[in-house]
Amino acid sequence: MTALLVYLGVVAAVFVAFFGAFVYYQSDAAPAALRTEHGLTPARSAGAAVTGVAIAAALHLLAGDAALAELSSGRRYLVRVGMWVVALVAGFEGIAGGYGLYIRWRRLHPDAGVPTGDVDGGEVAVAGAVVATETAPAPVTGRDAVCWSWTVDVVDPGLRRPDEDGGTWGTVNGGVDGVRFGVDDGSGTVWVDPSDATMALTGERSLALDGDDPAPDAFQNPAPAVERDYGGRPREYTESVLATGDTVAVTGTVLSGRADGPVVGGDVHIAAGSLRTVSARYRRRATLYLVGGGVAAFVGIWGLAWTLGVTLS
Numbered sequence: 245m246t247a248l249l250v251y252l253g254v255v256a257a258v259f260v261a262f263f264g265a266f267v268y269y270q271s272d273a274a275p276a277a278l279r280t281e282h283g284l285t286p287a288r289s290a291g292a293a294v295t296g297v298a299i300a301a302a303l304h305l306l307a308g309d310a311a312l313a314e315l316s317s318g319r320r321y322l323v324r325v326g327m328w329v330v331a332l333v334a335g336f337e338g339i340a341g342g343y344g345l346y347i348r349w350r351r352l353h354p355d356a357g358v359p360t361g362d363v364d365g366g367e368v369a370v371a372g373a374v375v376a377t378e379t380a381p382a383p384v385t386g387r388d389a390v391c392w393s394w395t396v397d398v399v400d401p402g403l404r405r406p407d408e409d410g411g412t413w414g415t416v417n418g419g420v421d422g423v424r425f426g427v428d429d430g431s432g433t434v435w436v437d438p439s440d441a442t443m444a445l446t447g448e449r450s451l452a453l454d455g456d457d458p459a460p461d462a463f464q465n466p467a468p469a470v471e472r473d474y475g476g477r478p479r480e481y482t483e484s485v486l487a488t489g490d491t492v493a494v495t496g497t498v499l500s501g502r503a504d505g506p507v508v509g510g511d512v513h514i515a516a517g518s519l520r521t522v523s524a525r526y527r528r529r530a531t532l533y534l535v536g537g538g539v540a541a542f543v544g545i546w547g548l549a550w551t552l553g554v555t556l557s
Contacts, residue, residue, distance in 0.1 A: 256301035264294035275418025277393045280442040283344025283533065284337070292340035296333035296541070300548060307552035324551050332544030338537020345530035351495040352526065354519045361432025363498060363506050370508075371493040371519040372429030374486060380423050382485050385449050386462025389485035391422025391438040391514060393445055396467050396481045398474040416474070417467040422486070424507070427494055436494050437509035444515040444522075445484035453479045486516060493522040 268290035271279065279285060350356070356369045363370060374390055382392040395418035400411035422438035453459055455476055463481075465471055470479065486492055497510030515522040549556050 256305070260294055260298050260301060263297055264290045267293040275395050275415055276420060276442065277395050277418040278415060280393075280444065283341040283346075283348065283530070285344065288340040288344055289337060292336035293333055296336040296544070297329070299545060300329045300332055303545075303548050303552055303554050306554045321551075325548065328544050328548035328551060330544075331540050332548060335537045335539070335541025335544055338533050338540060340537075342530045342533030342535075342537055345526050345533060348495075348513060348515075349523050349526035349530055351513070352493055352515065352519055352523045354523060356495075357519045359431040360427050360429045360434040363432075363434040363508070365498045365506070367495070367497050367511075368434075368508060369493070369495040369519060370427050370429070370434055371491070371517075371522075372427045374488050374490045374492050375426040375428050375433060376423070376488045377426075378423055379488060381462065381464070382483055383421075383464040383466035384451050384481045384483035385485075386460075386464070387447075387449075387485050387487070389422070389487050390425035391420070391441070391443060391445070392483055392485040393420045393443045394418055394466060394481060394483040396470050396479055398470065398479045399477050401474065413480070417470050419466060425486075425488075427492060434494075435507045436496070436512065436514065437499075437507055438512065438514060439509075441496070441512035441514050443484075443486075443513070445486050446516040447487070447490075448482060448484045451481045451483070453481070486514065490516060491518055492516055493519045 268286045271284065271286040271289040279289075351367075352369050357371060358368055360370045360372050376390050379388040379390055381387065382389045382394075384392075384394050395415050397413045397415050399413055401414040401416045420438070420441065420443050422441075424435055424437050426433040426435050428434075451460070451463065455478070459465070466481075493515045494508055494512065496508040496512035498506050499509040515525075517525070546556065
């Protein structure tokens, strides 16, 4: 059986690699607003999934012949194993999300902040009131804003026809955008380019569209593919915006300057609120994700080891 275990180990390694690639591209295709909310990136999500599945595969190999025999013993055993593997992978996803939120907390910590009038170069964290030379209508509600994020949910997105009893809602698209705006704490203005930013905004509003009902005039149809593919079923667009006069915290890299001040335009994160408020919010969420993810991963490892008969010491 040694040769068989070696063979299965190679197969497991190939499976883990392909599974990691699958998770990476699925995460990359998911709405950016969802990843932002949970502190994930495609690389973090794929790394967490690979770690969880690799540990599960290693435990199976440690179990040896007994586990191989049990795999063919029946559906109940496979369900138990699958339950622990799901807990294991979900736990590491939670840890990865907590790590991403921890990074935001550190970047937006009040001790890292600088006055907006003193920004010169490098990575900065600033906070102040939004000032703007121009605004644009947000794509869902038409509100005047400097930047916005949106998602759209539909009923039973994976089915050709929705469930007549209501079905299950799922997020199928989303995005962020905006126009260049300034942040001023009274010491001067620093400009922000939100085009490739991640955002955590407030002022959330929703727009429900049912079947082929006409959309309001302010609706700019930010997801034409969704309207084409799911226009005959209920959809709900959710939008958050940042407007002139709002308090905002921004972290990113100063890439260039212009006549009326420097521009933050690299690896930008925009969050509604002051540095103190935003950093406290990310600290709480990072703690929750890290603790919850750690507990789930621990339970998954020990539960799977117990099911497979592997002694951990």
